[in-house]
Amino acid sequence: MFPIYELFNYLNRHPSDKTYSKIIVYLFTHQKEIQHLTISQIAKRCFVSPATMTRFCQAFGFSSFSHLREALTINERIKSYNALRMRASDFQQLQEQPEIFLTNYAAEITSALKDILEKIDYLEIDQLLEKIQQAEKIILIGYTTTLELARNMQIAFSASNKLIHVPENEELQKKAIQQANEQTVILVLSSYGTILTSHVDLINQISHRPAHSVLITQHTQNLMTNLFDQVLNLTSTNYVQIGNYPLEFFCDYFVRRYASLNEKRK
Incomplete structure (x- = not known):
């Protein structure tokens, strides 16, 4: 790649x-x-x-x-539209009928967000946030577009006095994972689960550590998800064209919910 x-x-x-x-x-x-x-x-x-x-x-x-x-x-x-996760027909529609394209694009975002609301298990999320609160170390792994999302979450968690480690390349990620113990939570962000096939060694390394490992992803049916202790599949289907919108929406809720729970503990 x-x-x-x-x-x-x-x-x-x-x-x-x-x-x-x-x-x-x-x-x-x-x-x-x-x-x-x-x-x-x-x-x-x-x-x-x-x-x-x-x-x-x-x-x-x-x-x-x-x-x-x-x-x-x-x-x-x-093709430029391939890099933008678009079909040729959608690209042509954008060229000729931008108002229709944007309406359809917005409708897909709306559908994805509704999908999350239908799938979300609020109790499971709160239990995970409790693990994060109690953990001695949190490692948050992202790649390409999800790396920027991981950095934003790091800053948001810091407002609640929770330090999150975001190693920014595979060498640092592997080193951080090697040091993970029972008091560590490893969170992996992946839009479509491609990390499971593109970084097999890293995923295998995570699976062999005693840390609690969590994959947070948009819809994926990859069998390697069983290497994680916990998988949060945010949507029931893929919404390829809208990119990270579902993941960003969920992660925004995730850090805000942590902040609200943290205030209750004070």
């Missing part, structure tokens, strides 16, 4: 005059051209050495420059 988020994360957190930042900018602004260039040619255009380009590839998980070029080629050929 093309680690586009890792590249953008680096770009967003480092000055634009950093060597790797310059390379990332060049790669994304010359995706078609790169398909026909060698590593030496790209290095020359980025004013770096081929050895620096090789180190850049390895730093972002590419085994070689050829691997990077192949990933960029695939990324460039993906």
Whole structure:
């Protein structure tokens, strides 16, 4: 999988005059051209050495420059509406009838939120929040879009004097999980459960720790969910086009409910 988020994360957190930042900018602004260039040619255009380009590839998980070029080629050929979780017919409707598209889009969000209200087990949620309150350490794991959601939850929990750890890359996540014990709760956020197949080693590591593990996800039927102690399937079906709306809605309730319960304890 093309680690586009890792590249953008680096770009967003480092000055634009950093060597790797310059390379990332060049790669994304010359995706078609790169398909026909060698590593030496790209290095020359980025004013770096081929050895620096090789180190850049390895730093972002590419085994070689050829691997990077192949990933960029695939990324460039993906239709824009595919990246936005849209069908071609929906994209055409958006182009020609934006008011109808937006009405349908809003209706799907509404359906998803109603679905959550019908599925939610308030007692189960409160019991989980009690575990979180009593736990010595909470590890919250998110990827790509859910990582930002995890950061927001971290800040929200801090307002209730509860520290949440959000390791931001797989190396830090594995290290945090290795240190987890019986007094730890591990929460994993996943929109559609793809983490279960894209990070199998991490999920297996979680399953072998004595911590209480919880997967919070929108609808998924992946059999690997049995590796968690608890699974919160927020919806009864997939709402692919609206992305993280259901998960964000639930997590907002989750942290607010924790705050309300925490105030009662005082």
